Amino acid sequence: MRMKRIAHDLRKNRTMYVMMLPAFVFFLVFSYFPMAGMIVAFKSYTYTDGIFGSPWAGFENFEFFFQSGKAWLVTKNTIVYNVVFMIVNNVLEITIAVILFELAGKVFKKILQSVIFLPYFISWVVAGAIVYNFLNYEFGSINTLLKSLGFPPVNFYNTPGLWPYILVFFSAWKAVGYGTVIYLASIAGIDTEMYEAAKIDGANVLQRIFYITLPSIVPTMIVLLLLKVSQIARGDFGLFYQLIGNNGLLYDKTDIIDTFSFRSLLDMQEFGMAAAVGLYQSVLCFLIILMTNEAVKRVNKESSLF
Amino acid sequence: MKPVKLLMVLSLALVMFAAGCSNNAEKENAPPASSADTGKSTNTSSEAGKPDISEEVKLKMYLVGEQPKDIGLIYDEINKMLKRDINATVEPIFLSWGDYLQKYPLLFATGEEFDLVFSANWVKYGEQALKGAYLELTPELLNTYAPLTMKEMPPEAWEQAKVKGKIYMAPASTKDFSMAVVGVRGDLREKHNIPPLKTIDDFEKYLDAIAKNEPNLVPFDEGIGAYTLYDFIVGTEFTPKYVIGNSHVTVDLKDASGKLVDIAQTPQYLEFAKKMADWSKKGYWSQNAMLNKTPIPESFLAGKSASMAGNIQSMSLNVTAANQQHPEWKVELFDLYNGKATYVNPYIGNGMSINANSKHPERALMLLDLLRNNEAYFNLTTYGIKGKHYELTSDNKVKALGGTDSGYRVDAGSPWGWRTQGLIKPLADEPDEVAAIKEAWTKSAITNPLLNFVLDTSNIKNELAAIKNVKDQYMLPITLGIVNDPVEAVNTLNAKFKEAGLDKLKVEAQRQIDEYLKNVKK
Numbered sequence: 001m002r003m004k005r006i007a008h009d010l011r012k013n014r015t016m017y018v019m020m021l022p023a024f025v026f027f028l029v030f031s032y033f034p035m036a037g038m039i040v041a042f043k044s045y046t047y048t049d050g051i052f053g054s055p056w057a058g059f060e061n062f063e064f065f066f067q068s069g070k071a072w073l074v075t076k077n078t079i080v081y082n083v084v085f086m087i088v089n090n091v092l093e094i095t096i097a098v099i100l101f102e103l104a105g106k107v108f109k110k111i112l113q114s115v116i117f118l119p120y121f122i123s124w125v126v127a128g129a130i131v132y133n134f135l136n137y138e139f140g141s142i143n144t145l146l147k148s149l150g151f152p153p154v155n156f157y158n159t160p161g162l163w164p165y166i167l168v169f170f171s172a173w174k175a176v177g178y179g180t181v182i183y184l185a186s187i188a189g190i191d192t193e194m195y196e197a198a199k200i201d202g203a204n205v206l207q208r209i210f211y212i213t214l215p216s217i218v219p220t221m222i223v224l225l226l227l228k229v230s231q232i233a234r235g236d237f238g239l240f241y242q243l244i245g246n247n248g249l250l251y252d253k254t255d256i257i258d259t260f261s262f263r264s265l266l267d268m269q270e271f272g273m274a275a276a277v278g279l280y281q282s283v284l285c286f287l288i289i290l291m292t293n294e295a296v297k298r299v300n301k302e303s304s305l306f
Numbered sequence: 307m308k309p310v311k312l313l314m315v316l317s318l319a320l321v322m323f324a325a326g327c328s329n330n331a332e333k334e335n336a337p338p339a340s341s342a343d344t345g346k347s348t349n350t351s352s353e354a355g356k357p358d359i360s361e362e363v364k365l366k367m368y369l370v371g372e373q374p375k376d377i378g379l380i381y382d383e384i385n386k387m388l389k390r391d392i393n394a395t396v397e398p399i400f401l402s403w404g405d406y407l408q409k410y411p412l413l414f415a416t417g418e419e420f421d422l423v424f425s426a427n428w429v430k431y432g433e434q435a436l437k438g439a440y441l442e443l444t445p446e447l448l449n450t451y452a453p454l455t456m457k458e459m460p461p462e463a464w465e466q467a468k469v470k471g472k473i474y475m476a477p478a479s480t481k482d483f484s485m486a487v488v489g490v491r492g493d494l495r496e497k498h499n500i501p502p503l504k505t506i507d508d509f510e511k512y513l514d515a516i517a518k519n520e521p522n523l524v525p526f527d528e529g530i531g532a533y534t535l536y537d538f539i540v541g542t543e544f545t546p547k548y549v550i551g552n553s554h555v556t557v558d559l560k561d562a563s564g565k566l567v568d569i570a571q572t573p574q575y576l577e578f579a580k581k582m583a584d585w586s587k588k589g590y591w592s593q594n595a596m597l598n599k600t601p602i603p604e605s606f607l608a609g610k611s612a613s614m615a616g617n618i619q620s621m622s623l624n625v626t627a628a629n630q631q632h633p634e635w636k637v638e639l640f641d642l643y644n645g646k647a648t649y650v651n652p653y654i655g656n657g658m659s660i661n662a663n664s665k666h667p668e669r670a671l672m673l674l675d676l677l678r679n680n681e682a683y684f685n686l687t688t689y690g691i692k693g694k695h696y697e698l699t700s701d702n703k704v705k706a707l708g709g710t711d712s713g714y715r716v717d718a719g720s721p722w723g724w725r726t727q728g729l730i731k732p733l734a735d736e737p738d739e740v741a742a743i744k745e746a747w748t749k750s751a752i753t754n755p756l757l758n759f760v761l762d763t764s765n766i767k768n769e770l771a772a773i774k775n776v777k778d779q780y781m782l783p784i785t786l787g788i789v790n791d792p793v794e795a796v797n798t799l800n801a802k803f804k805e806a807g808l809d810k811l812k813v814e815a816q817r818q819i820d821e822y823l824k825n826v827k828k
Contacts, residue, residue: 047414048438048662064768068775069805137593157594158788246530247596248779249788263778264771269411269430273771 041275061276070260075284078235078256084164085171085236086228090221092172093179098209100180101187113184117177124174128242131170160253163244167254171239179224186220187213222296222303229292233284234258257281357451362389363666365396365673366420368413370429371720373400376690376713383686392672396422400720414439417663421670424723425475425659427652432469432760440474440659441667451671452476454679458726463653466758476674477657478725481650483747485541485643486534488615489606489625492636494520503640506538509613513590516612527611528591529598532785534615535585538642539578540569545647545752549761549815551770552777553808557819559649559754564819566812570781570800579784579792586787595786607631622733622740629737630709639739641746648747652757658723677724684729687721690714698731705734755826759819766814772806 010017037051044057065071096116103109119127134141135156143153156162194212203211235256244254246263261277289305297304377398385395399420401409410429413420414437425431425440434440448456459479467475488503490512498515501508516525528535540546544567546556554569569575585591592598603624606614609632614624621639628637658674660667676683689696689704695714697705706716716733732741763770780799789795 046437047417050417060768064771067768067807068772070775132594132597155593157597245597245599246778246782248782249596251779260775264775266407268767268771268774269407269433270767270771271411271415273767 038275038279040272041279043272045270045272057272061270061272062280064264064273065261065277065280068260068264070255073252074255074257074260075233077254078258079232081164081167081235081256082228082232084168085175086225088168089172089175089179090224092176093183094214094217094221096176096180097183097187098213100184101213102205102209113177113180116180119174120178122174124238124242127170127174128245131166131243135166157247158249160250163250163254167239167243170243171236174239182224183217183220186217190216219303222300223305226289226292226296226305230285230289232288233281237262357668357672359393359669359672361393363394363669365394365422365666365670367396367398367422367673368401368420369398369424369720369723370401370403370406370410371718372402373398374714374718376695377719379694380686380690380714380719383691384683387682388673388676391676392669394666394669394673396673398719410434411439414661414663419663419665420661421664421666422674423659423661424657424720426656426723427654427760431475431654431657431659433763435469435472435474435659436764438662441662441664443473443476443660443671447667447671448473448476451668452675452678455675458679458728460653462758466652466654466760467657469760470762475654475657475659476678476724477653478655478722479653479678479727480725480730481727481748482619482655483648483744483751484617484651484655485648485747486537486615487618487621487639487641487743488534488538488613489603489621489628489637489639490613492638493634494612495638496636502638503642504644506535506642509538509640509642510585512613513585514588517589520612524592524605524611525590526613526615527598527600527602527605528595528786529600529602530596530782531599531601532595532782534602535582536578536785538615539581540574542643542646543574544569545649547649547754547756547759549759549819550773550808550811552774553803553811554781555808555812555815557754557756557759559752559756560647562754564756564823566816566819568808568812570796570803576793576796579787579789579796582785582787583789583792584787591786593788596782596788618740618743622736625737626733626735629735639737639743641739641743643747643750645746645750647752648750649753649757650748650751656722656725674724677721678726679729681729684721684724684726687719688725688730689716690718699734702731703734704731755823756819759822761815761818766811769807769811773803773808773811776802776806 040051040054041061042056042058043051043054044060045051045054049055100109100113103112122130132140135143137143137153137155137157140156142156146153154162156166190213195208198208198212235258237256237258240254240256240259241262244250244259257277257280261274265274265277293304293306381396381398388394388396401413406429411434413423414434423440425434445456455476459476463477463479464473467473467477488509490503490509494516495502495512498512498519500512500515503509503512513525516523526535544556545559546567546569547559548554548556549566554575556567556569557564558567586593586595601616602611603614603616603620605611607624607628614621616624618639625637625639628635658677660670660674664670677687678684685692689706690712691714692698694707695712696707696716699705704716706712708715712718776799780795780802783789784792784795784799
């Protein structure tokens, strides 16, 4: 009986299932199969025995992370930075998207959009070099400017307190263009009749923004937010590693789980320990996304992911 | 709802299936891993005559370094001879400097089939061996397939290559030093009336003169790789052989008792920290040295800085390069050890191993024997093609041809793994100072059984990882003098080391050293 129903469903929605197949296979191969390898986090790995044959190590691989005394600091840094990036970037993205939408000049609009989008294509390696040339103590452009104006130069790379701002700035510089496009697309999908009706009723620009545009893109906002939250315990390795590098003076303010474990394990070559940190991040992400989804569900059932 | 459930069940089944598959694959792979046995069995059958080479084989060899332009020409020649000698061909594959640390362990983890591989203490020889990366080289194997190597190798080199009593590497047999020398611009030294350098204080005078009088030059362009000043100032006092990586815990090779010294807690280290803070404030290097990834010699050769330092092998090449490009600089090398105790590097700083998964370990060993002991093979891989890449002078020195444009410069094909004392030749354009300094160091070199000691890290990995992080955050700023208060910085460093569990490591290391010394005396 049940088999029949499934067979019927498969036949009826055949096209849909075929279209879904590539994505299904992709996740199966690249996300579900490798999950079995996760057990290496609990193994004392040797080449000859492989992932499944190596002896069990219990929670030994997790010890270094908590023994370092930095586990709490880097976890906090990772999550706080991601939350700040999320808020700042989203506010900027929505603001810019709304302004671009309201702008009249088509050419100017396109140019502006391209300029904002451009940094998205610059790799962090290159960006790191650009930042270095801005901030260098002896020949950096900011310090050259300060000196020529008669101010004392600032040693950015020795001043941890400045880096939260610098990092937030560059994260926005790189990410905002991409987010803006998504919000623009979402705004473009709003029914224009609503705006026409509002205009006839005498609504001004601000009223149109606050009563039509913003409420209409709330679902998009929530989906993007949830997607970001699902990555909240994973830092942007490129950003932090390329801008900070091996500069230990800044670590207390700028070290995240990813850079910390990368540095600690790079010359240890212990797959088990690296997997342990990855698993820790995954579990953390999983818990946070569950909580966020639950919260969203309470407020607005339609917008939750599952 | 139903189809979703079906999909989940299906995917779960597939995951389990895949897991089962790879499990089987691992098991199938296991036997060749312990192929010391297979080696032995073929060995007994062929003991009567020569090894059986009737079947032609293709060997793969992994090396660390950048692939030079003319590598194809070199190995075409090699393969011609190899085909004739042992009915085999070899293909070298290079792991580049940029990512060899990540890729090296993956070679073994993926179970890839290859035969020979470069190994060294600085690519974690001991740890890789314990993880089962390499084939054990038993005396039977070596005697049968690499008899010349057995004859040529100094016994202490085999001793050093032992991991838990088993040999997994044929080390290079050259005697190298890792002590540093400084190179300065002779023209500037004379211009500012600095006498030839003998001590670190003389060097300071030179740096000071540059800092005050040559505004366009950085006196000493330190970066994240900084270690030489530490060597000159602290290393000369302790003759250290570091026991615990990423810390300053060492044994003093002058002290036969093998008692551990934590240099970071000594007054000498405090003096060093103060001096570096002073030098950094005086502008001997950039305030942003923590971000400078350019090696010092590169900055020096580009004309940006006034001095360089590094180990004598690389400094020798750098001075040669400088003399070619800027003879007016009159670059000079100085030895700041000046009679203080030195030591010869462990042999396992370079070597070759056989992959545990190799299908042809016998032939791989035979190839290694040829590379190490046959002059034709050795010269080709080390110096290139005669007449095209190098020329021998009348006194049997090597003169490299083609300068920096050469398609195969000396050592370009990463042949250090099979470098042998008997076949290596001096370079014709080597600076005169080099031979003199090496001779002086050979005289002042001390021996100590602890030079061969290797720490077994299997039970202390967590502490080691924690310590690595302390080093990055608190040690480098001291080395580069980028601290406001050096005394406080040193105290913080030691406190953080303690938190990370260094004390436990010291106890463990001391226990291993004592045990090691007991066995040596027996």
